[in-house]
Each structure stands twice: as structure tokens, then as C-alpha cells.
Amino acid sequence: MASTSKDNVQASTSGQGNPADDLEPGACPESVLNPSDSFEEFASEMSSSLQERNINLKSKSSTISEIQSEICDGNKDNTEITSTKSSDDLQSKDDQMSALASSCNLSNQNGEDSDNEKDDYLQSPELVNKEKHVFVLSSAGKPIYSRYGNEDRLAGLCGVIQALVSVVEDQNQDILRSIITKDCKAVFLVKGPLILVAVSKSNESETQLVLQLTYAFNQIVSVLTLTQLNRIFEQRRNYDLRRLLSGAERLIDNLFIFMEKDPAFLLGAVRCLPLPEKARENITNAITTTCHKIRDLVFAILIAGNQLITLVRMKKYTLHPSDIHLLFNLVRSSESFKTAESWTPICLPKFDATGFLHGHVSYISEDCQACLLLLTVQRDAFFPLSQAKHTIAEKLRRSNCLVAINDALNRNQELPTTNPLKHIGIPEIRHFMYKCKSTAQLFTSDPISLDRLQDYRIRHKEGGDVSEKKIEKLSDIDYVRNYRKFCSKIHCTSSPAKLIFRSNSDDTVLAWVTNGFELYVTFDALMEKDQAIKAVDRLLRWIKREEQRIFIMNAPTF
Amino acid sequence: MIDVKAKINSFFIFNSSFGPKEGQELKRVLFFHPNQISADARKNQVGLCEAVVKFMSTFSSGPCEALQTQSKRYIFYQPEKGFWMVLVVTIPYATKASSAIGESQGEVLNPSVMNDLLVSAYKMFKLFMGPFKDIPIEDIYSLCDEFFTPYIMSKNLTNDISNVIQGVSYLPLDxxxxxxxxxxxxxxxxxxxxxxxxxxxxxxxxxxxxxxxxxxxxxxxxxxxxxxxxxxxxxxxxxxxxxxxxxxxxxxxxxxxxxxxxxxxxxxxxxxxxxxxxxxxxxxxxxxxxxxxxxxxxxxxxxxxxxxxxxxxxxxxxxxxxxxxxxxxxxxxxxxxxAQLLNTDQKFVYFNRLNLAYKSSASLSKLIPSASIKPEVLSIIADMHTDHKSLGSYGEIIIKTPDEYWITGKSSNEREFYVIIQEKNANLKEIADEVKRICESQMKGIFFYPM
Structure with a gap:
């Protein structure tokens, strides 16, 4: 990405002018994650013109078939796999499709006539005063998903959205991006056969909202695959996609709550469960030694509480943070994984949007909330993978790794990472978040614990309404909310910033981006600049010292 | 510097209640610039804007402010109930890819500048013609044409600091x-x-x-x-x-x-x-x-x-x-x-929201074109100015750009003070001290909270 000469300039001229400049806590030569950041993704997403957009969606090669053919080269028994990739589990769903074909009478609301319909439903308590609405509809204007309320009753609104989008496209040869009012933003994203819209009163920027819509699209793709999605609408433009997505609504619901609370999305990075270096090494070894003989295993991922414990991968292939976020969301949203070993098709859109991987998903044991995902291209590998899982679980228990994981999850007070601010000992720092750019991993001063995750959901039950209530004590979610503006200024496309220092009577915030990292810190109000510089320096040194614990510093393969 | 006039795609005023029935859509259009646009195109543009306004009204009680498409930005302003003024400007949707190619280089145009343009156009109209609602319907088309055509043509708006912060320059006297x-x-x-x-x-x-x-x-x-x-x-x-x-x-x-x-x-x-x-x-x-x-x-x-x-x-x-x-x-x-006191390198702007007093360093005045500010820097100042509320009744924000510009904004009650410094190898503390010095020497007698 950055040339070395640029690095040197950076080191000598960066804002702090401090020895801390050469620190790049968390950086390591090889990353388990694909570190291209979400804002670059966004750029490639959005720069296209109307025509390009339509081509882009279709011209992607399949990583899965690549892997399959590699395996097949050495193993002739498995040749039939290549031909079956994406259509597998959908046979039954296809049948359902024909049954509904005629049942749709709501169509062709192309004109602007639909504007005149007075939509009283939109003013009902279910829908009014929400902080963020999300609507997904087909390009024919058929409702697919609404975050609040009942999609059936939103057909009128979806007709209007579809009309707006197509008027801009047809009459002006242009693409509708956003509409802004004093307190509200509506952001539009047309992807393939779907139109996604967010109407938000939050302080998120347009870019951040588009990213969230892209995630929602990816969530749908991860259930259906892009191939399937495109094919359905090629065959029937009026198809009611909700039939295929039953169950996925909850995934999208949870995904939006998750995106609004967790800075991982804001920064396009993955949170790791802080573990002693030795423990993580043992866990990784347990997985590699058990799995290295299973040929078609692509990824083995151990996660706990939306945090990555380890990721072992097939050589050559890495995962994008956004795919991991979808896995986090899947695991967190599916209670059923807790009770039984599951075998489920999963499409990871960044990895390969055209086909399914097959996942063996299970919790390690009843007394440890870590979830193991074994992802393969083999359709019928449940039993060997189940076997492997039990072996791994046994090894982890014997090597005391389960205790280490539980300690981290329960935020044992003796761990330095449980309460980092106390451990660092800079009382002026109220909150910080740090992203190592080269490995796409992040660390915040308030690591998530399980009960806190629960808290997200309870908070959300209040209904996602806009509230003017003055918050008395800021939670980490509120701090992250405050960072959104800084984050969008730093990543602003037209006039980016490298450093922002803002101080007012509430607090002092420093946002600083270098080639190696992004750092956001909230200090007490009216913090002196030289004090802030010193504090940041100490903070970076602390992260450097603890980096082996906080981050995954290697990129193991089978 | 950008000549905004060259980027104005169209400018129109409409009131949906003027032609409520189908077939009367053209009556809704009080004014349309450029004049040579066909009736159909006018109808389409206004129809789109009406739809957008209507769509947003289901979600927000605030009036519609802007519509962004891939290539254009529509700025909305509703000065009186039902009367909408819309300015359409060619601003491509900003992405990292386009700015990397240099497409949008020197084209950064802050939306607040465009909004201000609409507001001052309306105020000028009101000064000479009175509010829209008091003008008889049969006169309004010709009056708008009479006033806005020369107004738009003469508006020589460049991306200048005085357009970002509109104030009144007072003459200090003994x-x-x-x-x-x-x-x-x-x-x-x-x-x-x-x-x-x-x-x-x-x-x-x-x-x-x-x-x-x-x-x-x-x-x-x-x-x-x-x-x-x-x-x-x-x-x-x-x-x-x-x-x-x-x-x-x-x-x-x-x-x-x-x-x-x-x-x-x-x-x-x-x-x-x-x-x-x-x-x-x-x-x-x-x-x-x-x-x-x-x-x-x-x-x-x-x-x-x-x-x-x-x-x-x-x-x-x-x-x-x-x-x-x-x-x-x-x-x-x-x-x-x-002249003796003035350090020519200093670039600062002072603005007081209460009496609109505006003062800028000589190096920022329009008369010295060589001292012009980069559009990116200007855009950051425009953001600070628009978003001054985030500083509360007193506060300070310092932003450093990738090309070593340091932009400082101070706010104290209703007073604002901005300083631009280009300095390699400086740190936060040094910049803050320099700003303090400039503020003390240039704004003697005006109180800013010491920060």
C-alpha cells in the first residue's frame, strides 16, 4: 500500500513528534485477515457508473470452485463436487418458488402516482420516531425486509422508493445516492436485483450508512449466494424474496444492532479475545494438529463473544473482516448452535459470493462459551469434522485453554486487559480505541464481555427510538458513537484529516491516523495538549507491550 | 479556485399548489434557469424534487435540504411555506477512487456554501420584491424572471473564505x-x-x-x-x-x-x-x-x-x-x-455571530490572489463553521491535513476564530501556542476562553 519513502516522511512529521512514532503496536508481517479497509471497499463499491455497476456484480470468479478443483486434482474420488457447488441446499426452496409465481398482484408502480397515497401506516407508533429505518426491496418494488413494522403494509412506501430510484436512473441517467433533511438522512444503495435504503436520524455519515447497507446485502447473500439471488430475479422479476429469507430477517435485525454498537464495523476491523500468548499458541496447535489431515477444510475459526480467538486457514486464502463479522453475527443470533452440533451452508460474500461453504458449528463445551466453526468445501464432511471438534475440545481442556478463555470472557480482574485504563494508569484517559491497520484488528479500553453483549440486546428492546434523554454516565457505546464523526472526517474522501484534536467543556477527543494505525482517545475536558501527547505516547507503549496478548500476531495455516 | 457559476447546472423555484391538477405542472414552476430547457425537462426536474420532498416528509419534520446523485447535488431551500428554491450543482459523489485519480481535485465545494447562495438569493429578492406570498400569482413569474436571471448571471461566486463565512466588515474608528x-x-x-x-x-x-x-x-x-x-x-x-x-x-x-x-x-x-x-x-x-x-x-x-x-x-x-x-x-x-504589526504569513478569520462582524488577515483578502486557500482547507473551515455547535459555548478544534496544513477553530460564546498554518514537523502544542499568539496580537480586547 504505502511506499517506504512515504513511511519515512510519516515518521518524521507526524503530529506528535514523539518517539512513539515508530511504534506500530500489533503490526506483524503476515495477517490472518485481509486488511483492505472498509472505506476502500466502499470506494470500489461506489465509484461505478450505472453501466459498470451492472457488470461488476456478475464478473467474479469463484474461489470455492478453485479450491475444489485443487483438491480434486489430487483426489479423483471427489470429482463430482465441482459440479454441485451452489445449488445444493436450495433445491427445495426452488420448488417453493413456482408455487407462488402468480400470487403477486402488486407491481408496476412505476409512475410517481404512488406519491399521492397517504401512508398512514408510516405514522403509526410501530414506525414513527425510530432512529434508523432500513428497507430492502426488489428492483420491481416488492418489499423484502423492513427493520420495523410489517413489510406487507409498506408496499406503498416501497413503490415510492422504487419510483424515485428509477426516475433518477431513467430520466437523468444518474444514480440516486442520498437525501438529507435537517435531522435525517436517507441513503440508497442499488445492488444487483435489490434496492436497500436506510433512513437515519443518527450521527452516522453517509459513507457509514452505505457500508451498513452493504453489510445487509452481504447478509442476504450469505444466506442465498449471489448466483442464486441473481437467478431468482432473472427468472421472475416480481418474486417475493421473503419466502427464501425466512429466518434471515432476525440475522439482519441483529446485524444492525451489532453495527450500531460495535466499533469493529466503524473501523473495518476484528476484535480479538485477549489471551496469554502461550494459551493462544496451544489453541492454534490443537486445531492444526487435529485438522491438518482433513484436506478440504478451508478455515477453522474459534470465536467467543464476538471476538476472534484464532483462525487457522488453508494456505493462500485469507478472510476479510466483514466475512468474519457475518460469522460473529450468525453465531450470536443462533441459539440453536448452543444445544447441538450444526451443519449449515454459509456463503462468505467477500471470500466467494457465488457459492456455499459448509460449516460445522458447535460450542466447545457446556462450560465454555467459545464457538468453533470448521468451514469446508465438502458437502458431506459432518462426521469427520464432528470427530475433529471433539478431539480439539479434549485437547483444549487438557491444556487448560478453556480456563484461559473463560477468564478472558468473564473479565477476570487479574488480567491486564480486563480493565486496561486502570492498568495503564493514566487517569485523564476516559476511553480509547486502537486499530492496527496492517492486520485489521482492533482493541478498545472496554473489551466486550458476555453480559455486556446481553446488555446490547436489552438496550435495543427499548425500541430503537430517538431519545433526547441526557446520558448521565457515558458507556463505551456512547464513546464509540462520539467517534463516528471523527472517523468520517479522518476518512473523508475530499478533504481527509490525519489528526483531529477537539476540546470543549464536555471532553477532549484526539483522533490520529498514521500509515500503521488509527487511534481514537477521549480525555477529560480541557486537556492540555502536551499532556495529551504524553498520555498518547504512554498508551501506545502499553499496547506495544501487551500486543502479543491483545492481537493475533501470526497467520497459522493447516 | 473554483468558479461556482460554471458548475451551476440549473436553478429553479416551484410551488406545488400553483398547479395542483394534472396537466398544470408547468404552472408550478415559477422560475427556471437556464431558460432554454424544454418544458418536459422542467416538469421532470420539478417532479423529482416534489417526490423527494414528499418522501422525506414521512420520516422527518425538518425540511428537505439536499439530494445527492452520482453526478449532481440538488440543494433545497424553502424560504416560505410551499415555495421551494432548488440549486442543482455538478458535484460528483465523492469516493476515494475518484479523488485518487485526481478527478475531484480542486473541485471540493462545501454544501454549506451552496446553501448560503440560495439563502442570500432569496433575501435579496425579498429586499427588493417582498416575500413570495405577497406577490399576486399573475405577476410572480415575470418578477422572478426579472430578478433572478440577472442575479444568477452576475453572481461571481468563487470558493473564497468570504463566501464560506458571510459577515460584515466593520471599520474601526477613533x-x-x-x-x-x-x-x-x-x-x-x-x-x-x-x-x-x-x-x-x-x-x-x-x-x-x-x-x-x-x-x-x-x-x-x-x-x-x-x-x-x-x-x-x-x-x-x-x-x-x-x-x-x-x-x-x-x-x-x-x-x-x-x-x-x-x-x-x-x-x-x-x-x-x-x-x-x-x-x-x-x-x-x-x-x-x-x-x-x-x-x-x-x-x-x-x-x-x-x-x-x-x-x-x-x-x-x-x-x-x-x-x-x-x-x-x-x-x-x-x-x-x-502594516508594521502584520505578519504577512498569518492567515486567520474572525467572525461574531451576534453582530456578523467579520475580519480576516490581509493575506486572505480577495485582493491578493496568490494567497488563496486550498479548496480542501476551505472545506474543512466550512465544516467547522457549520458545525460550531459541537464545540459548545467554548471549545477548540485542531485538524491536520495530509499535506501539513494545520487548521484551528476556536469558539467562545458566539465568536469564532480560525487560523491556517502550514508547517512541517510541528506538533500539536506548538501549533496551539502559535494560534494563541496570533489571537492575542490580532484580537486584542476580544475575549476567548484560554485553552
Whole structure:
């Protein structure tokens, strides 16, 4: 990405002018994650013109078939796999499709006539005063998903959205991006056969909202695959996609709550469960030694509480943070994984949007909330993978790794990472978040614990309404909310910033981006600049010292 | 610098209630620029805007402000209920890819600048024509055309700091000179009770104001941006008139007031005077001697006599010329003092939201084009200015750009102060100290919370 000469300039001229400049806590030569950041993704997403957009969606090669053919080269028994990739589990769903074909009478609301319909439903308590609405509809204007309320009753609104989008496209040869009012933003994203819209009163920027819509699209793709999605609408433009997505609504619901609370999305990075270096090494070894003989295993991922414990991968292939976020969301949203070993098709859109991987998903044991995902291209590998899982679980228990994981999850007070601010000992720092750019991993001063995750959901039950209530004590979610503006200024496309220092009577915030990292810190109000510089320096040194614990510093393969 | 005019794709005004039935859509369009656009295209544009406004009204009680498409930005402004002014500007949707190629280089245009353009267009219209709702429907189309066509054509808006922060430049004067001016105005108002002095301007700086703050800015902008530049040009060309100028003359109406015929050419304006509670219609009379310009209003219902104007001319002329010479001496001395003090590298802007006082360093004034600010930097300042609320009643923000510009914004109650420094190898502390120094030396006597 950055040339070395640029690095040197950076080191000598960066804002702090401090020895801390050469620190790049968390950086390591090889990353388990694909570190291209979400804002670059966004750029490639959005720069296209109307025509390009339509081509882009279709011209992607399949990583899965690549892997399959590699395996097949050495193993002739498995040749039939290549031909079956994406259509597998959908046979039954296809049948359902024909049954509904005629049942749709709501169509062709192309004109602007639909504007005149007075939509009283939109003013009902279910829908009014929400902080963020999300609507997904087909390009024919058929409702697919609404975050609040009942999609059936939103057909009128979806007709209007579809009309707006197509008027801009047809009459002006242009693409509708956003509409802004004093307190509200509506952001539009047309992807393939779907139109996604967010109407938000939050302080998120347009870019951040588009990213969230892209995630929602990816969530749908991860259930259906892009191939399937495109094919359905090629065959029937009026198809009611909700039939295929039953169950996925909850995934999208949870995904939006998750995106609004967790800075991982804001920064396009993955949170790791802080573990002693030795423990993580043992866990990784347990997985590699058990799995290295299973040929078609692509990824083995151990996660706990939306945090990555380890990721072992097939050589050559890495995962994008956004795919991991979808896995986090899947695991967190599916209670059923807790009770039984599951075998489920999963499409990871960044990895390969055209086909399914097959996942063996299970919790390690009843007394440890870590979830193991074994992802393969083999359709019928449940039993060997189940076997492997039990072996791994046994090894982890014997090597005391389960205790280490539980300690981290329960935020044992003796761990330095449980309460980092106390451990660092800079009382002026109220909150910080740090992203190592080269490995796409992040660390915040308030690591998530399980009960806190629960808290997200309870908070959300209040209904996602806009509230003017003055918050008395800021939670980490509120701090992250405050960072959104800084984050969008730093990543602003037209006039980016490298450093922002803002101080007012509430607090002092420093946002600083270098080639190696992004750092956001909230200090007490009216913090002196030289004090802030010193504090940041100490903070970076602390992260450097603890980096082996906080981050995954290697990129193991089978 | 960007010439905004070149980027204006279209500008139109509509009111949906003017042609409520199908087939009457064109009646809704009060004004459309450019003029040569076909009726169908006008209908489409307005129809799209109506749909957008309607769509957003289901979610938000706030009025629609902007619509962004891949290639254009539509800026909405609803000055009166049902009346929408829309400015369409060619601004591509910003992405990292496009700025990396350099496509959008030098094209950064802050939306707040475009919004301000609409607001001042409306205020200027209201000053001369009154509010939309008071104009009879049969006249409104021609009045809009008469006013907005030349307005848009003449608007020479560049991405300049004075367009980002719109304020009034006040002339600092010593007590005695200021007292002389106030005495002159009082004497005049006592002698001619029908006339009320609403503004006293020297060159392009305001000394005395008798209007409510909002109207004052509009009148000031009309004087400084439209009327006076033309006048100065005339004065420079016609050297022979110089002697006549010593004693001053009426410059509005344009050909002075000599006969009772000229009285019919008097310009009507809608203004809110400082002590009044409602906007009323007045005749606006502007008198100029040397570099001093005075504006008066008379209620439109008062019968006018040419004799009054002749005696007014005889009264103001000599007085104003004397005062103008005094101010000119003052200014010369002041200029000398500041020249010694001024570090030419400093770039700063001061703005007070309460009285709209605006002061910028010499290096930022339009007269020195070499000192122009990069559009990116300007855009950051525009953001700070628009978002001043995030600083609360006092606060400070420092932003460093990738090309080593440090932009500082300070806010203290309603006062704002911005400094631009380009400095390699500086750190936060050094920049903050430098800003403090500039603030203390340039803004003596104006209080900023020490931070």
C-alpha cells in the first residue's frame, strides 16, 4: 500500500513528534485477515457508473470452485463436487418458488402516482420516531425486509422508493445516492436485483450508512449466494424474496444492532479475545494438529463473544473482516448452535459470493462459551469434522485453554486487559480505541464481555427510538458513537484529516491516523495538549507491550 | 479556485399548489434557469424534487435540504411555506477512487456554501420584491424572471473564505471620528424627520447601521457586491466628474435625482428597521460623497417633493465630504500601524455571530490572489463553521491535513476564530501556542476562553 519513502516522511512529521512514532503496536508481517479497509471497499463499491455497476456484480470468479478443483486434482474420488457447488441446499426452496409465481398482484408502480397515497401506516407508533429505518426491496418494488413494522403494509412506501430510484436512473441517467433533511438522512444503495435504503436520524455519515447497507446485502447473500439471488430475479422479476429469507430477517435485525454498537464495523476491523500468548499458541496447535489431515477444510475459526480467538486457514486464502463479522453475527443470533452440533451452508460474500461453504458449528463445551466453526468445501464432511471438534475440545481442556478463555470472557480482574485504563494508569484517559491497520484488528479500553453483549440486546428492546434523554454516565457505546464523526472526517474522501484534536467543556477527543494505525482517545475536558501527547505516547507503549496478548500476531495455516 | 457559476447546472423555484391538477405542472414552476430547457425537462426536474420532498416528509419534520446523485447535488431551500428554491450543482459523489485519480481535485465545494447562495438569493429578492406570498400569482413569474436571471448571471461566486463565512466588515474608528458621524446622522434625521439613515459605509466597511441584523447583511452585500463596485468603476472612468463628486450625489436611483420625473425611479425595498417590529416597504435612497456612502429610507406612503431632495443634497454634500476626508486620514494612520504589526504569513478569520462582524488577515483578502486557500482547507473551515455547535459555548478544534496544513477553530460564546498554518514537523502544542499568539496580537480586547 504505502511506499517506504512515504513511511519515512510519516515518521518524521507526524503530529506528535514523539518517539512513539515508530511504534506500530500489533503490526506483524503476515495477517490472518485481509486488511483492505472498509472505506476502500466502499470506494470500489461506489465509484461505478450505472453501466459498470451492472457488470461488476456478475464478473467474479469463484474461489470455492478453485479450491475444489485443487483438491480434486489430487483426489479423483471427489470429482463430482465441482459440479454441485451452489445449488445444493436450495433445491427445495426452488420448488417453493413456482408455487407462488402468480400470487403477486402488486407491481408496476412505476409512475410517481404512488406519491399521492397517504401512508398512514408510516405514522403509526410501530414506525414513527425510530432512529434508523432500513428497507430492502426488489428492483420491481416488492418489499423484502423492513427493520420495523410489517413489510406487507409498506408496499406503498416501497413503490415510492422504487419510483424515485428509477426516475433518477431513467430520466437523468444518474444514480440516486442520498437525501438529507435537517435531522435525517436517507441513503440508497442499488445492488444487483435489490434496492436497500436506510433512513437515519443518527450521527452516522453517509459513507457509514452505505457500508451498513452493504453489510445487509452481504447478509442476504450469505444466506442465498449471489448466483442464486441473481437467478431468482432473472427468472421472475416480481418474486417475493421473503419466502427464501425466512429466518434471515432476525440475522439482519441483529446485524444492525451489532453495527450500531460495535466499533469493529466503524473501523473495518476484528476484535480479538485477549489471551496469554502461550494459551493462544496451544489453541492454534490443537486445531492444526487435529485438522491438518482433513484436506478440504478451508478455515477453522474459534470465536467467543464476538471476538476472534484464532483462525487457522488453508494456505493462500485469507478472510476479510466483514466475512468474519457475518460469522460473529450468525453465531450470536443462533441459539440453536448452543444445544447441538450444526451443519449449515454459509456463503462468505467477500471470500466467494457465488457459492456455499459448509460449516460445522458447535460450542466447545457446556462450560465454555467459545464457538468453533470448521468451514469446508465438502458437502458431506459432518462426521469427520464432528470427530475433529471433539478431539480439539479434549485437547483444549487438557491444556487448560478453556480456563484461559473463560477468564478472558468473564473479565477476570487479574488480567491486564480486563480493565486496561486502570492498568495503564493514566487517569485523564476516559476511553480509547486502537486499530492496527496492517492486520485489521482492533482493541478498545472496554473489551466486550458476555453480559455486556446481553446488555446490547436489552438496550435495543427499548425500541430503537430517538431519545433526547441526557446520558448521565457515558458507556463505551456512547464513546464509540462520539467517534463516528471523527472517523468520517479522518476518512473523508475530499478533504481527509490525519489528526483531529477537539476540546470543549464536555471532553477532549484526539483522533490520529498514521500509515500503521488509527487511534481514537477521549480525555477529560480541557486537556492540555502536551499532556495529551504524553498520555498518547504512554498508551501506545502499553499496547506495544501487551500486543502479543491483545492481537493475533501470526497467520497459522493447516 | 473554483468558479461556482460554471458548475451551476440549473436553478429553479416551484410551488406545488400553483398547479395542483394534472396537466398544470408547468404552472408550478415559477422560475427556471437556464431558460432554454424544454418544458418536459422542467416538469421532470420539478417532479423529482416534489417526490423527494414528499418522501422525506414521512420520516422527518425538518425540511428537505439536499439530494445527492452520482453526478449532481440538488440543494433545497424553502424560504416560505410551499415555495421551494432548488440549486442543482455538478458535484460528483465523492469516493476515494475518484479523488485518487485526481478527478475531484480542486473541485471540493462545501454544501454549506451552496446553501448560503440560495439563502442570500432569496433575501435579496425579498429586499427588493417582498416575500413570495405577497406577490399576486399573475405577476410572480415575470418578477422572478426579472430578478433572478440577472442575479444568477452576475453572481461571481468563487470558493473564497468570504463566501464560506458571510459577515460584515466593520471599520474601526477613533472615538472622535465616530462621534462626528453619529452627530451628522442625528442632525440629518432631526432636520428631515421623514428620512431615516439605515447604513453608513466607507469604502466597503460598515460604520453605522440602523437595520435589524439580518436585513443589514443583505443590504450590506447589495452595496458592497453589486452597487458600489459599479459605481467605483464609473468614477474611475469619468475623471472629469471628479469635482462634482467632492460634493456628492444620489447614486440610487442610478441617474441621480434632478427632476420630479426622477422621483418615480426611486427603488422600493422591504426592510425591518432596528426599532421596528415588522417589515415595511420603504423607498431606498443612497447618497455618496468621495468614498462614503449613506443609505436612507422613507416610508412609501409619504408624498415626495423634489424640493426636499434638492435641499437634502445641499445639506448632505458638504457635510459628508468633510467627514469622508476625516475618515480617510484616520484610515491612512491605521493602515500604517497595522502594516508594521502584520505578519504577512498569518492567515486567520474572525467572525461574531451576534453582530456578523467579520475580519480576516490581509493575506486572505480577495485582493491578493496568490494567497488563496486550498479548496480542501476551505472545506474543512466550512465544516467547522457549520458545525460550531459541537464545540459548545467554548471549545477548540485542531485538524491536520495530509499535506501539513494545520487548521484551528476556536469558539467562545458566539465568536469564532480560525487560523491556517502550514508547517512541517510541528506538533500539536506548538501549533496551539502559535494560534494563541496570533489571537492575542490580532484580537486584542476580544475575549476567548484560554485553552
Amino acid at each position: 472615538k472622535n471620528s465616530f462621534f462626528k458621524i453619529v452627530c451628522f446622522i442625528d442632525l440629518l434625521e432631526v432636520t428631515y424627520p421623514d428620512f431615516k439613515c439605515v447604513a453608513f459605509v466607507y469604502n466597503d466597511q460598515l460604520i453605522w447601521n440602523g437595520l435589524a441584523t439580518n436585513d443589514m447583511l443583505t443590504l450590506y452585500q447589495y452595496l458592497v457586491q453589486t452597487l458600489l463596485p459599479k459605481q467605483v468603476e464609473k468614477e474611475i472612468q469619468g475623471g472629469a466628474v471628479a469635482t462634482a463628486q467632492r460634493h456628492g450625489r444620489f447614486i440610487s436611483p442610478a441617474d441621480s435625482i434632478r427632476t420630479s420625473e426622477d422621483l418615480k425611479k426611486l427603488v422600493k425595498v422591504h426592510l425591518l428597521r432596528e426599532d421596528d417590529t415588522e417589515t415595511r416597504q420603504y423607498y431606498l435612497i443612497i447618497y455618496r460623497a468621495l468614498s462614503a456612502t449613506v443609505c436612507f429610507t422613507i416610508d412609501v406612503n409619504i408624498p415626495l417633493e423634489i424640493e426636499t431632495f434638492r435641499s437634502l443634497d445641499a445639506f448632505i454634500g458638504p457635510h459628508l465630504s468633510t467627514i469622508a476626508s476625516t475618515i480617510s486620514e484616520q484610515c491612512a494612520i491605521h493602515a500604517l500601524q497595522t
